[in-house]
Amino acid sequence: MKSKVKLGLIIVSALIFSASFGFVVGRIIKDREAEKAFLNLSEELTETQPESSLDETEVTESCFSEETSEIFSSETEEVFLIPVIQKPYRTTNKTQPEPVEESEPAASEETTTNSPSSGGTEPESTVPTEILKASQPTRETLATPTAASSSYYKGIRNCVGWLRIDGTAINYPVMQSKDDPEFYLHHAISGEYSYPGVPFLDARCDIGVSNQLIIYGHNMRNGTMFHDLRYYSSYSYWQSHRYICLDTVCGPSKYEVMAVIQYDVDHDSFRFNAFTEMDADTFVWFVQQVHVRHVYETNVTASFGDELLTLSTCDWTYTNGRLLVIARRIPS
Numbered sequence: 375m376k377s378k379v380k381l382g383l384i385i386v387s388a389l390i391f392s393a394s395f396g397f398v399v400g401r402i403i404k405d406r407e408a409e410k411a412f413l414n415l416s417e418e419l420t421e422t423q424p425e426s427s428l429d430e431t432e433v434t435e436s437c438f439s440e441e442t443s444e445i446f447s448s449e450t451e452e453v454f455l456i457p458v459i460q461k462p463y464r465t466t467n468k469t470q471p472e473p474v475e476e477s478e479p480a481a482s483e484e485t486t487t488n489s490p491s492s493g494g495t496e497p498e499s500t501v502p503t504e505i506l507k508a509s510q511p512t513r514e515t516l517a518t519p520t521a522a523s524s525s526y527y528k529g530i531r532n533c534v535g536w537l538r539i540d541g542t543a544i545n546y547p548v549m550q551s552k553d554d555p556e557f558y559l560h561h562a563i564s565g566e567y568s569y570p571g572v573p574f575l576d577a578r579c580d581i582g583v584s585n586q587l588i589i590y591g592h593n594m595r596n597g598t599m600f601h602d603l604r605y606y607s608s609y610s611y612w613q614s615h616r617y618i619c620l621d622t623v624c625g626p627s628k629y630e631v632m633a634v635i636q637y638d639v640d641h642d643s644f645r646f647n648a649f650t651e652m653d654a655d656t657f658v659w660f661v662q663q664v665h666v667r668h669v670y671e672t673n674v675t676a677s678f679g680d681e682l683l684t685l686s687t688c689d690w691t692y693t694n695g696r697l698l699v700i701a702r703r704i705p706s
Contacts, residue, residue, distance in 0.1 A: 527547075527621075527622060527623055528547075530547060530563060532549050532550060532551055532558075532563075533547045533548065533549055533550075533563065534548055534549070534550045534575050534581055534622060534623075535547070535548040535575075535581065535620055535621055535622035535623075536548065536620070536621045537573060537589060537618070537619070537620050537685075538618075538619045538620075538621075539602070539615060539617075539618050539619070540615070540617070540619070541614065541615055542602040542615060543597055543598060543601065543602055544591075544599075544600065544602055544603075546572060546573050546591075546599070547563055547572060547573075548572075548573050548574065548575055548589055548620070549563060549572050549573070549574045549575070550574055550575040550576075550577065550579075551574070551577065552577050555576070555577035556574075557574075558571050558572045558573075558574035559571045559574070559590075559592075570592055570594055570598060570599055571591075571592060571599070572591075573589050573590065573591035573599065573600065574589065574590055574591075575587060575588070575589055576588040576589070576590070576647060576650065578647075578650045579650050581622045581623065581624060582622075582624050583651065584650040584651050584681075585650075585651060585652055585657065585680070585681050585682060586649055586650050586651075586652065586660075586681075586682040586683075586684060587620075587650075587681070587682070587683050587684070588646075588647050588650070588684045588686060589683070589684070589685050589686070590686050590687070591603075591685070591686075591687050592687065592688070593687040593688045593689070593697075599687075600685065600686075600687035601687075603685055603687045603697055603699055604687075604689065604697060606631070606634045606697065606699050607634060607636065607669055607697070609670045612631060612634065612670070612672065615631075616630055616631050616672075617629065617630055617631070618630075618631065618683060618685070618699075618701050620683060625706075627681075627703055627704075627706075628703070628704045628706075629683045629701035629702060629703050629704065630674055630701055630702055630704055631672065631674070631699055631700070631701045632664075632672055632674035632675060632676060632700060632701060632702050633664045633665060633667075633668040633672065633674075633698075633700045634668060634669045634670070634697070634698065634699055634700075635664065635667045635668055635669065635697070635698040635700065636669060636689055636691040636692070636695060636696075636697060636698075637667070637689070637692075637695060637696040637697070637698050638691075638692040638694070638695055639692070639694040639695065639696060640692070640693065640694045641692075642667075644663050644667070646660075646663075646664075646684065646698060646700075647684070647686070652678075653678075654678040657676075657677075657678040658677075658678065661675060661676050661677075664700055674702065675702075676702040680702045680703060681702070681703040682700060682701070682702055682703070683700070683701045683702075683703065684698055684699070684700045684701075685698070685699040685700075685701075686698055
């Protein structure tokens, strides 16, 4: 009995071993067949695929060229703006880039009083009480209106004169727009848009009538417009550039610079451009206010009956600063 049991176990073990061995051999054969098929497929793909004519570097450069050629293919032409010397601006077919200004001229902040739309003048609180009560003089008490009020100087519409300071780049027409006081802040004499604009006369001023003429101009980084006024902060510069010429329909006028002021728009209550037609008391007080603020002493002053000329441009001494060059007209 025992011998039969042992024989049965041997037979069962042999069957299990045979089955396991057959399974393992079958898996090996299948794996080899799969590997052989994969290799054959790889060889076929390699033979049929065309070789690329571009290497990795060439492909990268080609993509770069397609996407950015429009940006880097052309160089920007550098254009230098030349200030006007004898004649007004002339047209050109080339489109010039807009020059960058350092800051805007003093027109928007400083026209809060005595503006055409305000209905009258209300001097700041720094004006003495007796001057506050004094009214602005009428045109008849200052001068009889003449052809100076014409807006066609040299046949140019809205041009009231020509400003020149020898030894500087300042040699420009002076424009004025009564209806739109800041029109020439960013417009050329032709009326077309121009970022640098043109020096322009305060809309409250009248040639031959006002005893203070105020002209605004941009302080351009390229040296045009009123850029050269910045050098007046130096006493030696004033010594060699102390005269200003302004030609109008009334004829040529020469002014002598009597004061240079570094003006703080935000914190100085003295509104220099609120006074364009002053009576005797107001004029004396105004001149005093100018002299207490000057950068240096010039020993030049003015008295009632004189005509003042104020040139205003932006200045970085203060956050919202202006440089004022104030001159008195030399009697002819």
